[in-house]
Amino acid sequence: xxxxxxxxxxxxxxxFYSHSMKDLKLRARRTRRLVVKAYAVCPWLTETDMPTVRAxxxxxxxxxxxxxxxxxxxxxxxDPESNDIxxxxxxADYRQLFQTELAYAKxxxxxxxxxxxxxx
Numbered sequence: 001x002x003x004x005x006x007x008x009x010x011x012x013x014x015x016f017y018s019h020s021m022k023d024l025k026l027r028a029r030r031t032r033r034l035v036v037k038a039y040a041v042c043p044w045l046t047e048t049d050m051p052t053v054r055a056x057x058x059x060x061x062x063x064x065x066x067x068x069x070x071x072x073x074x075x076x077x078x079d080p081e082s083n084d085i086x087x088x089x090x091x092a093d094y095r096q097l098f099q100t101e102l103a104y105a106k107x108x109x110x111x112x113x114x115x116x117x118x119x120x
Contacts (some may be wrong), residue, residue, distance in 0.1 A: 039053070042108070042109070056105065
């Protein structure tokens with residue numbers, strides 16, 4: 001196990017906090033693919049939207065990684081000593097990422113209210 005993650009063995013399991021070059025390159029490829037798709041589907045996006053689209057795409061990918069990890073390991077664990085149910089930190093990170101993803105989507109006009117349409 002790498003020295004930077006010895007304090008949290010769950011970080012290696014989920015891949016969410018990974019710093020390996022292989023994982024970072026894969027994430028970059030997936031981000032580029034999502035950016036190209038966003039520009040193909042959304043004609044109102046301009047070149048000045050590129051940093052926001054890229055950041056939003058990265059959030060989408062991280063959110064998918066967090067969801068897959070939570071689906072695999074569960075949203076809580078049971079403490080073996082006290083039998084208490086303890087929520088996972090990754091669940092809080094997932095919730096925060098989801099809120100951030102919604103904010104980016106609204107900013108870029110991916111939501112009906114972002115285009116000035118009826119959101120009701």
